[in-house]
Amino acid sequence: MTNKRVGLTLDKVLEAALEVVDRDGIEKLSMRRLGAELGVEAMTLYHYLPNKAALLDGLVERVVAAVRPSFDGPAGEWPQHLRAFAVAFRDELLRHPGVIVLIATRPARSPAALKAVEDTAAALGRAGIAPLQALRIVNSVATFVIGHCLAEAATTPGHPEQVTDDVLDLATFPTLAAAVEAGLGTPADHQARFDLALDALLPGLCH
Amino acid sequence: MTNKRVGLTLDKVLEAALEVVDRDGIEKLSMRRLGAELGVEAMTLYHYLPNKAALLDGLVERVVAAVRPSFDGPAGEWPQHLRAFAVAFRDELLRHPGVIVLIATRPARSPAALKAVEDTAAALGRAGIAPLQALRIVNSVATFVIGHCLAEAATTPGHPEQVTDDVLDLATFPTLAAAVEAGLGTPADHQARFDLALDALLPGLCH
DNA sequence: GACCCTCTCTTACACCGTAAGGATCCGTGC
DNA sequence: GCACGGATCCTTACGGTGTAAGAGAGGGTC
Numbered sequence: 001m002t003n004k005r006v007g008l009t010l011d012k013v014l015e016a017a018l019e020v021v022d023r024d025g026i027e028k029l030s031m032r033r034l035g036a037e038l039g040v041e042a043m044t045l046y047h048y049l050p051n052k053a054a055l056l057d058g059l060v061e062r063v064v065a066a067v068r069p070s071f072d073g074p075a076g077e078w079p080q081h082l083r084a085f086a087v088a089f090r091d092e093l094l095r096h097p098g099v100i101v102l103i104a105t106r107p108a109r110s111p112a113a114l115k116a117v118e119d120t121a122a123a124l125g126r127a128g129i130a131p132l133q134a135l136r137i138v139n140s141v142a143t144f145v146i147g148h149c150l151a152e153a154a155t156t157p158g159h160p161e162q163v164t165d166d167v168l169d170l171a172t173f174p175t176l177a178a179a180v181e182a183g184l185g186t187p188a189d190h191q192a193r194f195d196l197a198l199d200a201l202l203p204g205l206c207h
Numbered sequence: 208m209t210n211k212r213v214g215l216t217l218d219k220v221l222e223a224a225l226e227v228v229d230r231d232g233i234e235k236l237s238m239r240r241l242g243a244e245l246g247v248e249a250m251t252l253y254h255y256l257p258n259k260a261a262l263l264d265g266l267v268e269r270v271v272a273a274v275r276p277s278f279d280g281p282a283g284e285w286p287q288h289l290r291a292f293a294v295a296f297r298d299e300l301l302r303h304p305g306v307i308v309l310i311a312t313r314p315a316r317s318p319a320a321l322k323a324v325e326d327t328a329a330a331l332g333r334a335g336i337a338p339l340q341a342l343r344i345v346n347s348v349a350t351f352v353i354g355h356c357l358a359e360a361a362t363t364p365g366h367p368e369q370v371t372d373d374v375l376d377l378a379t380f381p382t383l384a385a386a387v388e389a390g391l392g393t394p395a396d397h398q399a400r401f402d403l404a405l406d407a408l409l410p411g412l413c414h
Numbered sequence: 415g416a417c418c419c420t421c422t423c424t425t426a427c428a429c430c431g432t433a434a435g436g437a438t439c440c441g442t443g444c
Numbered sequence: 445g446c447a448c449g450g451a452t453c454c455t456t457a458c459g460g461t462g463t464a465a466g467a468g469a470g471g472g473t474c
Contacts, residue, residue: 131385147354178338200411
Protein backbone atom coordinates (compact mmCIF):
# COMPACT_ATOMS: atom_id res chain seq x y z
CA MET A 1 0.00 0.00 0.00
CA THR A 2 2.34 2.73 1.23
CA ASN A 3 5.39 1.15 -0.34
CA LYS A 4 7.70 3.54 1.46
CA ARG A 5 11.27 2.50 2.04
CA VAL A 6 11.81 1.79 5.72
CA GLY A 7 15.54 1.15 5.65
CA LEU A 8 15.30 -2.36 7.03
CA THR A 9 18.31 -4.45 7.92
CA LEU A 10 18.73 -8.05 8.98
CA ASP A 11 20.06 -6.68 12.23
CA LYS A 12 17.02 -4.47 12.76
CA VAL A 13 14.74 -7.41 11.96
CA LEU A 14 16.45 -9.62 14.51
CA GLU A 15 16.43 -6.89 17.11
CA ALA A 16 12.72 -6.33 16.65
CA ALA A 17 12.11 -10.07 16.81
CA LEU A 18 13.99 -10.32 20.08
CA GLU A 19 11.92 -7.43 21.39
CA VAL A 20 8.70 -9.20 20.47
CA VAL A 21 9.84 -12.44 22.08
CA ASP A 22 10.97 -10.69 25.25
CA ARG A 23 7.73 -8.74 25.49
CA ASP A 24 5.06 -11.17 24.30
CA GLY A 25 6.71 -14.58 24.33
CA ILE A 26 8.00 -16.82 21.59
CA GLU A 27 4.57 -18.10 20.58
CA LYS A 28 3.53 -14.59 19.59
CA LEU A 29 6.41 -14.18 17.17
CA SER A 30 4.97 -14.52 13.68
CA MET A 31 6.14 -13.10 10.41
CA ARG A 32 3.06 -10.91 10.10
CA ARG A 33 3.35 -9.56 13.61
CA LEU A 34 7.05 -8.94 13.23
CA GLY A 35 6.37 -7.14 9.97
CA ALA A 36 3.75 -4.99 11.65
CA GLU A 37 6.25 -4.21 14.38
CA LEU A 38 8.59 -2.87 11.72
CA GLY A 39 5.90 -1.11 9.70
CA VAL A 40 6.13 -3.56 6.85
CA GLU A 41 4.24 -6.46 5.32
CA ALA A 42 5.18 -9.99 6.30
CA MET A 43 6.52 -10.95 2.89
CA THR A 44 8.96 -8.08 2.99
CA LEU A 45 10.90 -9.90 5.69
CA TYR A 46 11.68 -12.64 3.20
CA HIS A 47 14.02 -10.23 1.54
CA TYR A 48 16.25 -10.47 4.59
CA LEU A 49 15.55 -14.04 5.66
CA PRO A 50 15.02 -17.21 3.65
CA ASN A 51 12.41 -18.50 6.12
CA LYS A 52 11.30 -18.41 9.71
CA ALA A 53 13.83 -21.01 10.80
CA ALA A 54 16.57 -18.57 9.86
CA LEU A 55 14.87 -15.95 12.00
CA LEU A 56 14.92 -18.26 15.01
CA ASP A 57 18.52 -19.24 14.33
CA GLY A 58 19.38 -15.56 14.19
CA LEU A 59 17.80 -15.03 17.59
CA VAL A 60 19.82 -17.89 19.04
CA GLU A 61 23.02 -16.57 17.60
CA ARG A 62 22.27 -13.08 18.87
CA VAL A 63 21.67 -14.20 22.43
CA VAL A 64 24.60 -16.60 22.48
CA ALA A 65 26.90 -13.92 21.12
CA ALA A 66 25.91 -11.64 23.99
CA VAL A 67 27.35 -14.07 26.54
CA ARG A 68 30.47 -12.37 27.80
CA PRO A 69 32.02 -14.28 30.64
CA SER A 70 34.27 -12.06 32.70
CA PHE A 71 37.13 -13.92 34.30
CA ASP A 72 40.56 -12.41 34.28
CA GLY A 73 42.34 -14.86 36.51
CA PRO A 74 45.28 -16.98 35.40
CA ALA A 75 44.59 -19.08 32.32
CA GLY A 76 45.37 -22.26 34.18
CA GLU A 77 42.39 -22.11 36.53
CA TRP A 78 39.89 -23.43 34.06
CA PRO A 79 37.26 -24.47 36.60
CA GLN A 80 36.83 -20.79 37.43
CA HIS A 81 36.70 -20.13 33.71
CA LEU A 82 33.88 -22.62 33.32
CA ARG A 83 32.09 -21.14 36.29
CA ALA A 84 32.30 -17.66 34.84
CA PHE A 85 30.93 -18.96 31.57
CA ALA A 86 28.07 -20.78 33.29
CA VAL A 87 27.12 -17.71 35.29
CA ALA A 88 27.29 -15.39 32.29
CA PHE A 89 25.35 -17.87 30.16
CA ARG A 90 22.58 -18.14 32.72
CA ASP A 91 22.40 -14.38 33.17
CA GLU A 92 21.94 -13.92 29.45
CA LEU A 93 19.38 -16.69 29.13
CA LEU A 94 17.28 -15.31 31.96
CA ARG A 95 17.34 -11.96 30.20
CA HIS A 96 15.53 -13.62 27.28
CA PRO A 97 13.36 -16.39 28.69
CA GLY A 98 11.49 -16.93 25.45
CA VAL A 99 14.67 -17.75 23.59
CA ILE A 100 15.82 -20.47 25.98
CA VAL A 101 13.74 -23.14 24.34
CA LEU A 102 15.18 -22.14 20.97
CA ILE A 103 18.70 -22.46 22.31
CA ALA A 104 17.85 -25.82 23.81
CA THR A 105 16.35 -26.97 20.55
CA ARG A 106 18.59 -25.62 17.82
CA PRO A 107 22.23 -25.78 18.93
CA ALA A 108 24.20 -22.77 17.75
CA ARG A 109 26.57 -23.67 14.95
CA SER A 110 27.54 -20.19 13.93
CA PRO A 111 31.27 -19.53 13.59
CA ALA A 112 31.11 -17.23 16.61
CA ALA A 113 29.53 -19.87 18.80
CA LEU A 114 31.92 -22.55 17.57
CA LYS A 115 34.82 -20.24 18.26
CA ALA A 116 33.72 -19.72 21.85
CA VAL A 117 33.52 -23.46 22.33
CA GLU A 118 36.84 -23.99 20.62
CA ASP A 119 38.56 -21.39 22.78
CA THR A 120 37.26 -22.83 26.02
CA ALA A 121 38.11 -26.38 24.99
CA ALA A 122 41.55 -25.26 23.87
CA ALA A 123 42.15 -23.75 27.32
CA LEU A 124 41.32 -27.12 28.85
CA GLY A 125 43.65 -28.69 26.32
CA ARG A 126 46.50 -26.50 27.54
CA ALA A 127 45.84 -27.96 30.99
CA GLY A 128 46.54 -31.41 29.59
CA ILE A 129 42.99 -32.54 28.85
CA ALA A 130 42.36 -34.46 25.64
CA PRO A 131 40.11 -32.76 23.05
CA LEU A 132 37.22 -35.21 23.32
CA GLN A 133 37.21 -35.00 27.10
CA ALA A 134 37.51 -31.22 26.97
CA LEU A 135 34.44 -30.94 24.78
CA ARG A 136 32.52 -33.29 27.00
CA ILE A 137 33.27 -31.03 29.93
CA VAL A 138 32.30 -27.87 28.07
CA ASN A 139 29.12 -29.46 26.74
CA SER A 140 28.22 -30.77 30.17
CA VAL A 141 28.35 -27.29 31.61
CA ALA A 142 26.43 -25.79 28.70
CA THR A 143 23.63 -28.35 28.76
CA PHE A 144 23.44 -28.05 32.53
CA VAL A 145 22.90 -24.30 32.30
CA ILE A 146 20.30 -24.70 29.56
CA GLY A 147 18.41 -27.36 31.49
CA HIS A 148 18.48 -25.30 34.64
CA CYS A 149 17.31 -22.13 32.92
CA LEU A 150 14.48 -23.92 31.16
CA ALA A 151 13.15 -25.04 34.51
CA GLU A 152 13.78 -21.68 36.10
CA ALA A 153 12.08 -19.68 33.37
CA ALA A 154 9.14 -22.08 33.30
CA THR A 155 8.37 -21.44 36.97
CA THR A 156 9.42 -17.84 37.15
CA PRO A 157 6.88 -15.19 38.13
CA GLY A 158 4.81 -14.09 35.18
CA HIS A 159 4.75 -17.57 33.73
CA PRO A 160 1.54 -19.60 34.05
CA GLU A 161 1.03 -21.61 37.22
CA GLN A 162 3.77 -21.79 39.76
CA VAL A 163 4.90 -24.86 41.67
CA THR A 164 2.93 -23.44 44.57
CA ASP A 165 -0.05 -23.90 42.27
CA ASP A 166 -3.21 -24.59 44.24
CA VAL A 167 -3.04 -25.55 47.88
CA LEU A 168 -0.50 -28.35 48.09
CA ASP A 169 -1.97 -31.21 50.06
CA LEU A 170 0.01 -31.27 53.26
CA ALA A 171 -0.98 -34.84 53.98
CA THR A 172 -0.03 -36.47 50.69
CA PHE A 173 2.98 -34.26 49.87
CA PRO A 174 4.44 -33.21 53.20
CA THR A 175 8.02 -32.77 52.03
CA LEU A 176 6.95 -30.80 48.97
CA ALA A 177 4.64 -28.62 51.00
CA ALA A 178 7.35 -27.94 53.55
CA ALA A 179 9.78 -27.01 50.81
CA VAL A 180 7.32 -24.62 49.20
CA GLU A 181 6.74 -23.10 52.61
CA ALA A 182 10.51 -22.70 52.92
CA GLY A 183 10.75 -20.83 49.63
CA LEU A 184 10.86 -23.43 46.85
CA GLY A 185 10.36 -21.80 43.49
CA THR A 186 11.28 -18.29 44.51
CA PRO A 187 14.02 -16.48 42.59
CA ALA A 188 16.33 -16.93 45.54
CA ASP A 189 15.65 -20.65 45.48
CA HIS A 190 16.51 -20.88 41.80
CA GLN A 191 19.73 -19.04 42.42
CA ALA A 192 20.57 -21.36 45.30
CA ARG A 193 19.79 -24.43 43.24
CA PHE A 194 21.96 -23.19 40.41
CA ASP A 195 24.86 -22.56 42.78
CA LEU A 196 24.34 -25.88 44.49
CA ALA A 197 24.48 -27.88 41.28
CA LEU A 198 27.26 -25.86 39.73
CA ASP A 199 29.40 -26.20 42.83
CA ALA A 200 28.76 -29.93 42.68
CA LEU A 201 29.37 -30.31 38.96
CA LEU A 202 32.52 -28.26 38.42
CA PRO A 203 34.86 -29.86 40.94
CA GLY A 204 33.59 -33.25 39.84
CA LEU A 205 34.37 -32.55 36.21
CA CYS A 206 37.99 -31.91 37.17
CA HIS A 207 37.92 -35.53 38.30
CA MET B 208 -19.73 -38.38 7.36
CA THR B 209 -19.56 -41.93 8.61
CA ASN B 210 -20.58 -40.99 12.14
CA LYS B 211 -19.79 -44.50 13.34
CA ARG B 212 -18.82 -45.00 16.97
CA VAL B 213 -15.14 -45.79 17.16
CA GLY B 214 -14.90 -46.51 20.87
CA LEU B 215 -12.41 -43.77 21.55
CA THR B 216 -10.83 -43.19 24.92
CA LEU B 217 -8.58 -40.50 26.32
CA ASP B 218 -6.03 -43.24 26.76
CA LYS B 219 -6.28 -44.33 23.16
CA VAL B 220 -6.02 -40.75 22.00
CA LEU B 221 -2.86 -40.18 24.02
CA GLU B 222 -1.37 -43.44 22.86
CA ALA B 223 -2.01 -42.57 19.23
CA ALA B 224 -0.55 -39.10 19.79
CA LEU B 225 2.60 -40.58 21.27
CA GLU B 226 2.83 -42.88 18.28
CA VAL B 227 2.60 -39.94 15.90
CA VAL B 228 5.24 -37.99 17.79
CA ASP B 229 7.59 -40.95 17.96
CA ARG B 230 7.13 -41.68 14.27
CA ASP B 231 6.88 -38.26 12.64
CA GLY B 232 8.09 -35.80 15.24
CA ILE B 233 6.31 -33.34 17.47
CA GLU B 234 5.82 -30.74 14.75
CA LYS B 235 3.66 -33.17 12.79
CA LEU B 236 1.25 -33.68 15.65
CA SER B 237 -1.90 -31.76 14.78
CA MET B 238 -5.47 -32.33 15.84
CA ARG B 239 -6.54 -33.16 12.29
CA ARG B 240 -3.70 -35.59 11.74
CA LEU B 241 -4.27 -37.24 15.08
CA GLY B 242 -7.95 -37.53 14.25
CA ALA B 243 -7.13 -39.12 10.92
CA GLU B 244 -4.85 -41.54 12.72
CA LEU B 245 -7.83 -42.61 14.81
CA GLY B 246 -10.35 -42.61 11.97
CA VAL B 247 -12.16 -39.58 13.28
CA GLU B 248 -12.58 -35.87 12.56
CA ALA B 249 -10.41 -33.39 14.44
CA MET B 250 -13.26 -31.88 16.40
CA THR B 251 -14.19 -35.27 17.80
CA LEU B 252 -11.03 -35.18 19.88
CA TYR B 253 -12.39 -32.20 21.76
CA HIS B 254 -14.80 -34.53 23.42
CA TYR B 255 -11.87 -36.08 25.23
CA LEU B 256 -9.61 -33.06 25.55
CA PRO B 257 -10.38 -29.41 26.27
CA ASN B 258 -7.61 -28.23 23.92
CA LYS B 259 -4.27 -29.12 22.44
CA ALA B 260 -2.36 -28.03 25.52
CA ALA B 261 -4.10 -30.78 27.44
CA LEU B 262 -3.01 -33.24 24.77
CA LEU B 263 0.61 -32.21 25.20
CA ASP B 264 0.30 -32.31 28.98
CA GLY B 265 -1.09 -35.81 28.65
CA LEU B 266 1.91 -36.87 26.62
CA VAL B 267 4.26 -35.49 29.25
CA GLU B 268 2.43 -37.25 32.02
CA ARG B 269 2.42 -40.49 30.08
CA VAL B 270 6.15 -40.48 29.46
CA VAL B 271 7.01 -39.34 32.98
CA ALA B 272 4.82 -42.04 34.45
CA ALA B 273 6.73 -44.66 32.49
CA VAL B 274 9.96 -43.83 34.32
CA ARG B 275 10.53 -46.77 36.58
CA PRO B 276 13.86 -46.52 38.36
CA SER B 277 15.03 -49.88 39.53
CA PHE B 278 17.14 -49.72 42.64
CA ASP B 279 16.61 -52.20 45.41
CA GLY B 280 19.52 -51.33 47.64
CA PRO B 281 19.19 -50.08 51.21
CA ALA B 282 17.02 -47.02 51.54
CA GLY B 283 19.83 -45.04 53.07
CA GLU B 284 22.00 -44.94 49.98
CA TRP B 285 20.13 -42.15 48.29
CA PRO B 286 22.89 -41.17 45.88
CA GLN B 287 22.42 -44.52 44.19
CA HIS B 288 18.70 -43.87 44.27
CA LEU B 289 19.18 -40.61 42.46
CA ARG B 290 21.49 -42.26 39.98
CA ALA B 291 18.94 -44.96 39.21
CA PHE B 292 16.32 -42.29 38.70
CA ALA B 293 18.57 -40.29 36.39
CA VAL B 294 19.41 -43.33 34.29
CA ALA B 295 15.80 -44.48 34.06
CA PHE B 296 14.64 -40.95 33.23
CA ARG B 297 17.18 -40.60 30.43
CA ASP B 298 16.29 -44.01 29.02
CA GLU B 299 12.65 -43.09 28.86
CA LEU B 300 13.30 -39.66 27.36
CA LEU B 301 15.49 -41.09 24.62
CA ARG B 302 12.70 -43.50 23.82
CA HIS B 303 10.53 -40.51 22.96
CA PRO B 304 12.82 -37.79 21.63
CA GLY B 305 9.95 -35.65 20.38
CA VAL B 306 8.49 -35.38 23.85
CA ILE B 307 11.65 -34.12 25.51
CA VAL B 308 11.04 -30.53 24.56
CA LEU B 309 7.53 -30.80 26.00
CA ILE B 310 8.89 -32.12 29.26
CA ALA B 311 11.44 -29.35 29.35
CA THR B 312 8.79 -26.77 28.68
CA ARG B 313 5.75 -27.84 30.68
CA PRO B 314 6.80 -29.28 34.04
CA ALA B 315 4.67 -32.23 35.07
CA ARG B 316 2.29 -31.33 37.87
CA SER B 317 0.15 -34.43 37.81
CA PRO B 318 -0.40 -36.17 41.14
CA ALA B 319 1.66 -39.12 39.93
CA ALA B 320 4.63 -36.94 39.05
CA LEU B 321 4.35 -35.01 42.28
CA LYS B 322 4.22 -38.25 44.22
CA ALA B 323 7.43 -39.48 42.61
CA VAL B 324 9.15 -36.24 43.56
CA GLU B 325 7.67 -36.35 47.04
CA ASP B 326 8.83 -39.92 47.60
CA THR B 327 12.38 -39.24 46.47
CA ALA B 328 12.59 -36.06 48.51
CA ALA B 329 11.14 -37.86 51.52
CA ALA B 330 13.88 -40.47 51.23
CA LEU B 331 16.46 -37.71 51.35
CA GLY B 332 14.60 -36.29 54.31
CA ARG B 333 14.99 -39.58 56.16
CA ALA B 334 18.73 -39.16 55.65
CA GLY B 335 18.57 -35.89 57.54
CA ILE B 336 18.26 -33.46 54.66
CA ALA B 337 15.88 -30.51 55.00
CA PRO B 338 12.88 -30.46 52.64
CA LEU B 339 13.97 -27.40 50.66
CA GLN B 340 17.46 -28.77 50.18
CA ALA B 341 16.07 -32.18 49.27
CA LEU B 342 13.93 -30.71 46.53
CA ARG B 343 16.82 -28.67 45.24
CA ILE B 344 18.81 -31.86 44.91
CA VAL B 345 16.01 -33.75 43.18
CA ASN B 346 15.31 -30.86 40.84
CA SER B 347 18.98 -30.48 40.04
CA VAL B 348 19.18 -34.07 38.89
CA ALA B 349 15.94 -33.83 36.92
CA THR B 350 16.88 -30.64 35.09
CA PHE B 351 20.32 -32.04 34.41
CA VAL B 352 18.84 -35.11 32.74
CA ILE B 353 16.42 -33.01 30.71
CA GLY B 354 19.14 -30.65 29.56
CA HIS B 355 21.41 -33.50 28.63
CA CYS B 356 18.72 -35.36 26.71
CA LEU B 357 17.68 -32.26 24.80
CA ALA B 358 21.23 -31.90 23.54
CA GLU B 359 21.58 -35.59 22.90
CA ALA B 360 18.36 -35.91 20.95
CA ALA B 361 19.11 -32.77 18.95
CA THR B 362 22.36 -34.27 17.65
CA THR B 363 21.31 -37.85 17.47
CA PRO B 364 21.36 -39.67 14.12
CA GLY B 365 18.22 -39.02 12.15
CA HIS B 366 18.02 -35.45 13.34
CA PRO B 367 18.99 -32.67 10.95
CA GLU B 368 22.66 -31.68 10.77
CA GLN B 369 25.11 -33.29 13.11
CA VAL B 370 27.93 -31.58 14.94
CA THR B 371 30.20 -33.11 12.32
CA ASP B 372 28.21 -30.98 9.90
CA ASP B 373 30.29 -29.90 6.94
CA VAL B 374 34.04 -30.27 7.01
CA LEU B 375 35.14 -28.70 10.25
CA ASP B 376 37.97 -26.30 9.57
CA LEU B 377 41.01 -27.92 11.10
CA ALA B 378 42.90 -24.65 11.20
CA THR B 379 40.35 -22.49 12.99
CA PHE B 380 38.82 -25.18 15.22
CA PRO B 381 41.61 -27.66 15.91
CA THR B 382 40.34 -28.88 19.27
CA LEU B 383 36.81 -29.29 17.97
CA ALA B 384 37.99 -31.11 14.87
CA ALA B 385 40.15 -33.43 16.94
CA ALA B 386 37.24 -34.20 19.23
CA VAL B 387 34.94 -34.97 16.32
CA GLU B 388 37.64 -37.22 14.93
CA ALA B 389 37.78 -38.95 18.31
CA GLY B 390 34.07 -39.63 18.29
CA LEU B 391 32.32 -36.49 19.55
CA GLY B 392 28.59 -36.69 18.91
CA THR B 393 28.37 -40.45 18.58
CA PRO B 394 25.96 -42.36 20.79
CA ALA B 395 28.89 -43.68 22.79
CA ASP B 396 30.07 -40.12 23.34
CA HIS B 397 26.67 -39.04 24.62
CA GLN B 398 26.62 -41.95 27.02
CA ALA B 399 30.12 -41.08 28.21
CA ARG B 400 29.21 -37.44 28.68
CA PHE B 401 26.11 -38.38 30.63
CA ASP B 402 28.11 -40.65 32.90
CA LEU B 403 30.84 -38.06 33.29
CA ALA B 404 28.49 -35.32 34.39
CA LEU B 405 26.33 -37.56 36.53
CA ASP B 406 29.37 -38.94 38.34
CA ALA B 407 30.48 -35.39 38.92
CA LEU B 408 27.11 -34.09 40.03
CA LEU B 409 25.89 -36.77 42.40
CA PRO B 410 28.79 -36.93 44.84
CA GLY B 411 28.89 -33.15 44.84
CA LEU B 412 25.22 -32.89 45.75
CA CYS B 413 25.88 -34.98 48.85
CA HIS B 414 28.15 -32.10 49.80
C1' DG C 415 -42.50 -44.42 21.02
C1' DA C 416 -40.31 -40.40 23.57
C1' DC C 417 -36.57 -38.67 25.77
C1' DC C 418 -31.82 -37.57 26.73
C1' DC C 419 -27.05 -38.11 26.93
C1' DT C 420 -22.93 -39.39 24.49
C1' DC C 421 -20.47 -39.29 20.61
C1' DT C 422 -19.36 -37.63 15.96
C1' DC C 423 -19.51 -34.54 12.10
C1' DT C 424 -19.97 -29.99 9.44
C1' DT C 425 -19.10 -25.45 8.89
C1' DA C 426 -16.66 -21.39 9.84
C1' DC C 427 -13.17 -18.06 11.59
C1' DA C 428 -8.87 -16.14 12.45
C1' DC C 429 -4.39 -17.16 12.33
C1' DC C 430 0.00 -19.23 10.42
C1' DG C 431 4.32 -19.78 6.83
C1' DT C 432 5.38 -18.80 2.31
C1' DA C 433 5.18 -19.27 -3.18
C1' DA C 434 4.51 -16.20 -7.13
C1' DG C 435 4.58 -12.15 -9.17
C1' DG C 436 3.60 -7.06 -9.58
C1' DA C 437 4.73 -2.15 -8.23
C1' DT C 438 7.79 1.32 -6.85
C1' DC C 439 12.13 3.52 -5.86
C1' DC C 440 16.97 4.59 -6.66
C1' DG C 441 21.62 4.39 -8.46
C1' DT C 442 24.17 3.76 -12.54
C1' DG C 443 25.41 4.02 -17.48
C1' DC C 444 24.66 6.21 -21.60
C1' DG D 445 18.04 13.89 -20.10
C1' DC D 446 16.72 8.98 -19.94
C1' DA D 447 16.52 4.09 -19.87
C1' DC D 448 17.76 0.19 -17.45
C1' DG D 449 18.29 -2.98 -13.59
C1' DG D 450 18.44 -4.31 -9.07
C1' DA D 451 16.78 -3.51 -4.37
C1' DT D 452 12.87 -3.00 -1.78
C1' DC D 453 8.08 -3.43 -0.74
C1' DC D 454 3.31 -4.98 -1.62
C1' DT D 455 -0.79 -8.02 -3.10
C1' DT D 456 -2.84 -12.15 -3.69
C1' DA D 457 -3.36 -16.87 -2.88
C1' DC D 458 -2.77 -21.74 -1.02
C1' DG D 459 -2.74 -25.13 2.24
C1' DG D 460 -2.06 -25.68 6.88
C1' DT D 461 -3.23 -24.74 12.06
C1' DG D 462 -6.43 -24.59 16.66
C1' DT D 463 -11.02 -24.35 17.89
C1' DA D 464 -15.99 -22.07 18.56
C1' DA D 465 -20.79 -23.22 17.43
C1' DG D 466 -24.15 -26.11 16.45
C1' DA D 467 -26.37 -29.99 13.91
C1' DG D 468 -27.29 -34.83 13.84
C1' DA D 469 -26.96 -39.79 14.73
C1' DG D 470 -26.81 -43.97 18.33
C1' DG D 471 -28.01 -46.21 22.12
C1' DG D 472 -29.94 -46.59 26.83
C1' DT D 473 -33.89 -45.73 29.87
C1' DC D 474 -38.60 -44.57 30.82
